[in-house]
Amino acid sequence: MHLPKAQTSGLRNTEEKMSQKTVVPPSHRFTKSLPVDFRFMGSPTSDPIGYADVNSGNNGVTSLSVPENGDSGGKVVEKIENGVADSDQANEDSPYIGNAILVEDRPSVGDEDVDSAATPLPSVSKSNIGCRWSDITSYATKKKVQSWFQLPSGNWELGRIMSTSGIESIISLPDGKILKVNSDSLIPANPDILDGVDDLMQLSFLNEPSVLFNLQYRYNQDMIYTKAGPVLVAINPFKKVSLYGNYYIEAYKNKSIESPHVYAIADTAIREMTRDEVNQSIIISGESGAGKTETAKIAMQYLAALGGGSGIEDEILKTNPILEAFGNAKTLRNDNSSRFGKLIEIHFSETGKISGAKIQTFLLEKSRVVQCAEGERSYHIFYQLCAGAPRALREKLNLKDVDDYKYLKQSNCYSIAGVDDAEQFRIVKEALDVVHVSKEDQESVFAMLAAVLCLGNVSFAMIDNENHVEAVADESLINVAKLIGCDTADLNLALSTRKMRVGNDNIVQKLTLSQAVDTRDALAKSIYACLFEWLVEQINKSLAVGKWRTGRSISILDIYGFESFDRNSFEQFCINYANERLQQHFNRHLFKLEQEEYIQDGIDWAKVDFDDNQDCLTLFEKKPLGLLSLLDEESTFPNGTDFTFANKLKQHLNSNSCFRGEREKAFTVSHFAGEVTYDTTGFLEKNRDLLHLDSIQLLSSCSCHLPQTFASNMLNQSGKPVVGPLHKAGGADSQKLSVATKFKSQLFQLMQRLESTTPHFIRCIKPNNFQSPGSYEQGLVLQQLRCCGVLEVVRISRSGFPTRMSHQKFAKRYGFLLLENVASQDPLSVSVAILHQFNILPEMYQVGYTKLFFRTGQIGALEDTRNHTLHGILRVQSCFRGHQARSHFKELQRGTATLQSFVRGQKTRKEFAVLLQRHRAAVVIQKQIKGRNARKTFKNINNASLVIQSGK
Numbered sequence: 001m002h003l004p005k006a007q008t009s010g011l012r013n014t015e016e017k018m019s020q021k022t023v024v025p026p027s028h029r030f031t032k033s034l035p036v037d038f039r040f041m042g043s044p045t046s047d048p049i050g051y052a053d054v055n056s057g058n059n060g061v062t063s064l065s066v067p068e069n070g071d072s073g074g075k076v077v078e079k080i081e082n083g084v085a086d087s088d089q090a091n092e093d094s095p096y097i098g099n100a101i102l103v104e105d106r107p108s109v110g111d112e113d114v115d116s117a118a119t120p121l122p123s124v125s126k127s128n129i130g131c132r133w134s135d136i137t138s139y140a141t142k143k144k145v146q147s148w149f150q151l152p153s154g155n156w157e158l159g160r161i162m163s164t165s166g167i168e169s170i171i172s173l174p175d176g177k178i179l180k181v182n183s184d185s186l187i188p189a190n191p192d193i194l195d196g197v198d199d200l201m202q203l204s205f206l207n208e209p210s211v212l213f214n215l216q217y218r219y220n221q222d223m224i225y226t227k228a229g230p231v232l233v234a235i236n237p238f239k240k241v242s243l244y245g246n247y248y249i250e251a252y253k254n255k256s257i258e259s260p261h262v263y264a265i266a267d268t269a270i271r272e273m274t275r276d277e278v279n280q281s282i283i284i285s286g287e288s289g290a291g292k293t294e295t296a297k298i299a300m301q302y303l304a305a306l307g308g309g310s311g312i313e314d315e316i317l318k319t320n321p322i323l324e325a326f327g328n329a330k331t332l333r334n335d336n337s338s339r340f341g342k343l344i345e346i347h348f349s350e351t352g353k354i355s356g357a358k359i360q361t362f363l364l365e366k367s368r369v370v371q372c373a374e375g376e377r378s379y380h381i382f383y384q385l386c387a388g389a390p391r392a393l394r395e396k397l398n399l400k401d402v403d404d405y406k407y408l409k410q411s412n413c414y415s416i417a418g419v420d421d422a423e424q425f426r427i428v429k430e431a432l433d434v435v436h437v438s439k440e441d442q443e444s445v446f447a448m449l450a451a452v453l454c455l456g457n458v459s460f461a462m463i464d465n466e467n468h469v470e471a472v473a474d475e476s477l478i479n480v481a482k483l484i485g486c487d488t489a490d491l492n493l494a495l496s497t498r499k500m501r502v503g504n505d506n507i508v509q510k511l512t513l514s515q516a517v518d519t520r521d522a523l524a525k526s527i528y529a530c531l532f533e534w535l536v537e538q539i540n541k542s543l544a545v546g547k548w549r550t551g552r553s554i555s556i557l558d559i560y561g562f563e564s565f566d567r568n569s570f571e572q573f574c575i576n577y578a579n580e581r582l583q584q585h586f587n588r589h590l591f592k593l594e595q596e597e598y599i600q601d602g603i604d605w606a607k608v609d610f611d612d613n614q615d616c617l618t619l620f621e622k623k624p625l626g627l628l629s630l631l632d633e634e635s636t637f638p639n640g641t642d643f644t645f646a647n648k649l650k651q652h653l654n655s656n657s658c659f660r661g662e663r664e665k666a667f668t669v670s671h672f673a674g675e676v677t678y679d680t681t682g683f684l685e686k687n688r689d690l691l692h693l694d695s696i697q698l699l700s701s702c703s704c705h706l707p708q709t710f711a712s713n714m715l716n717q718s719g720k721p722v723v724g725p726l727h728k729a730g731g732a733d734s735q736k737l738s739v740a741t742k743f744k745s746q747l748f749q750l751m752q753r754l755e756s757t758t759p760h761f762i763r764c765i766k767p768n769n770f771q772s773p774g775s776y777e778q779g780l781v782l783q784q785l786r787c788c789g790v791l792e793v794v795r796i797s798r799s800g801f802p803t804r805m806s807h808q809k810f811a812k813r814y815g816f817l818l819l820e821n822v823a824s825q826d827p828l829s830v831s832v833a834i835l836h837q838f839n840i841l842p843e844m845y846q847v848g849y850t851k852l853f854f855r856t857g858q859i860g861a862l863e864d865t866r867n868h869t870l871h872g873i874l875r876v877q878s879c880f881r882g883h884q885a886r887s888h889f890k891e892l893q894r895g896t897a898t899l900q901s902f903v904r905g906q907k908t909r910k911e912f913a914v915l916l917q918r919h920r921a922a923v924v925i926q927k928q929i930k931g932r933n934a935r936k937t938f939k940n941i942n943n944a945s946l947v948i949q950s951g952k
């Protein structure tokens with residue numbers, strides 16, 4: 001079933017770039033979910049991806065001119081006619097060994113019975129693997145099918161092969177152009193009926209242009225989600241699409257909609273958590289601006305809707321505006337870019353209700369607090385505070401306008417189109433209330449923010465001719481001291497001097513301007529980073545309340561995607577390292593573990609190659625000669641500089657295939673997603689991330705509780721010192737663990753946590769760099785698809801057996817469906833009997849030593865039968881129970897009626913007796929009265945007669 005919105009929306013923009021595919025009649029446009037048995041037409045393994053030839057851009061194009069009157073003239077017309085005639089010729093050898101069905105044999109658009117073309121999947125044979133493009137190309141050209149052709153611009157166009165001679169083909173493009181091209185440069189396209197399939201696994205020809213076209217076809221109709229085997233691909237629509245809300249939540253819950261969606265992924269996670277009693281994880285990745293955070297929120301919405309009820313779900317959802325305000329900022333790539341990684345673990349009770357949650361954050365980009373590039377902004381909360389703080393708060397914090405703060409002014413960007421910072425501030429305050437951050441604490445938080453902003457305005461004045469400086473005791477300095485609750489003089493000292501210990505003596509060193517500015521900025525960054533950590537801690541305390549855990553959870557990971565800019569620094573170094581780790585996790589689950597499992601279970605399995613990024617990870621993590629170890633080592637040296645670090649890397653790592661030393665202070669790493677050149681400037685300083693003891697002591701001496709808490713947290717940081725006493729700055733440095741080491745250990749913990757879960761992967765794709773709806777840049781999308789190995793995943797999934805179940809579990813789950821009684825038989829025999837009874841084709845499954853392996857869709861059919869049967873059983877049981885209950889009720893009713901009639905008879909008889917008695921009494925009374933009256937009358941008459949008779 002398909003989304004109603006999509007069904008009503010028309011095909012838009014299909015003329016753009018790769019829009020030359022034949023427009024399918026409306027009645028066929030939405031044939032997305034093909035019948036299972038139709039999906040595997042074409043060999044499942046015959047989908048090699050040939051980048052080398054097709055991407056060169058030099059396709060040997062010769063343009064043939066066509067007369068304007070449409071008369072193509074002699075030779076070309078002849079070839080066209082031949083071409084058409086050729087396509088009707090008998091089948092020739094296909095590169096798909098063992099596949100009897102060719103493209104032309106499939107039902108074309110307009111065929112009435114699509115299912116009738118269904119053909120069983122040919123079994124996978126090793127000989128099928130390894131076909132290269134050349135094979136397919138020759139097949140395509142021989143068959144004169146429509147093919148993709150890459151223009152010099154890099155975009156793909158769909159052309160119809162008109163004729164082929166030797167290594168050259170003549171193709172016609174939709175705009176009427178006729179081109180003579182190298183046959184090797186053509187890539188076969190899928191028949192129209194497969195346009196816009198909702199799972200890339202259904203494509204007969206799995207190649208880059210076909211995948212690009214399929215995604216674009218769907219994207220143009222606001223169908224932004226597509227399955228790539230087990231992975232969900234989500235293309236950022238950059239506009240509101242009507243795919244969300246209660247209607248869709250209900251529909252996905254009831255399974256009345258089956259189109260790919262984040263809701264479907266969240267639903268699967270809940271079901272698998274309940275069914276398998278295993279924790280789940282939803283891992284969302286993609287470039288900056290690809291839609292990760294939005295996707296995570298959509299998944300959270302679904303989980304909250306299904307697992308809600310206790311009220312904690314509202315708190316969980318309200319963490320989003322808080323974290324976004326404090327951890328997101330406008331960058332050139334995304335107006336709401338998360339500058340930290342986030343893992344939210346949602347806990348469920350035994351009844352499947354949300355019982356609590358826990359948030360873990362990773363590597364906040366601290367440097368943004370003190371500097372950001374032109375056109376970008378610092379963290380949203382600063383602008384929100386300045387725009388939305390009520391008068392009383394403004395006065396209390398002595399708040400100014402955004403352009404009065406140097407930290408905010410430097411990038412020349414104060415607002416975001418369509419965003420009302422004042423309104424956002426109101427939302428954040430409301431959210432803070434919901435997560436139980438008290439009003440006093442909220443005020444302290446705002447005071448810290450104001451202090452950070454004011455710190456940026458603190459300036460220094462030269463005090464001697466040795467360039468030593470002192471903070472200017474102006475309004476800014478006084479205000480910072482007031483906001484954090486310290487003495488102005490102490491603050492001045494902390495910013496302009498440094499206490500050092502030389503031998504047994506304590507000496508005070510005055511700072512130069514650049515040292516003082518660094519100290520000021522380091523203090524501002526530390527206060528902000530500590531504030532962020534503190535807030536997350538408060539949120540976690542609130543979300544942990546009332547938690548009665550079953551140990552079951554669903555974790556959602558929204559972590560920064562791979563980054564490669566013109567200039568890449570320490571931040572990109574860490575982010576890309578994190579992405580290497582995540583890619584390894586992805587590879588492990590989708591390639592390595594899968595293949596290992598086949599081998600272990602003795603499955604007849606054709607290996608699929610994939611790019612293992614282990615070498616790159618080793619380059620980062622190897623001890624003692626890996627990037628991270630060498631960085632830490634250099635960070636501990638008093639005289640270590642970015643330059644000596646870069647030289648050290650070149651000296652030790654030049655032989656590593658993933659590493660290349662560059663000129664000056666740069667080096668290049670071959671990441672899974674491409675090569676990135678890093679400039680080591682600032683690496684050591686950022687890795688040390690020092691906050692001098694003087695600054696910490698200043699914070700701990702403050703009268704406000706937040707700075708005190710920050711100071712004690714910093715002092716309590718445990719671990720083996722990586723940077724410290726040896727460092728030339730001297731003194732006891734606060735940061736005992738280097739940033740890289742801390743990040744590495746966080747990543748390791750994260751991986752361990754994820755390793756114990758069943759992962760669900762969502763790959764977000766950014767269709768253009770302008771955050772604009774409707775624009776789809778093929779090159780950009782392709783690069784992202786390549787980065788995350790989407791095509792390889794589809795290849796492995798459709799040539800493999802994605803569903804598996806142990807013999808025991810299978811027999812237990814489906815055994816009751818057997819017509820014969822097999823209670824005494826072993827699980828394997830029961831399993832085989834089930835497979836036979838349900839006529840599952842031998843090529844659709846494999847029986848391993850311990851498990852059964854199924855191709856996609858097979859277990860679904862069995863599940864359906866199981867569900868139908870269970871429903872049938874339930875129905876019979878309910879009918880029987882109903883009948884029983886009705887009979888019992890009738891019996892009771894009869895008994896009751898009898899009893900009632902007895903009771904009523906008895907009661908009536910009693911009443912009658914009373915009545916009779918009363919009647920009789922009345923008669924007696926009447927008799928007496930009447931007798932007395934008669935006697936009285938008689939006596940009167942008698943007396944009167946006597947009087948008359950006496951004649952007196």
Ligand SMILES: Nc1ncnc2c1ncn2[C@@H]1O[C@H](COP(=O)(O)OP(=O)(O)OP(=O)(O)O)[C@@H](O)[C@H]1O
Pocket residue numbers: 236237238239240241286287288289290291292293294295334335336337338339559560561764
């Ligand atoms: N499903 C969606 N529907 C509508 N708009 C979306 C959707 N997903 C993303 N967007 C738009 O794209 C913007 C960027 O998305 P988002 O912030 O989630 O990207 P991201 O991948 O998390 O980026 P970063 O790594 O920089 O944090 C959003 O602010 C929103 O405008």
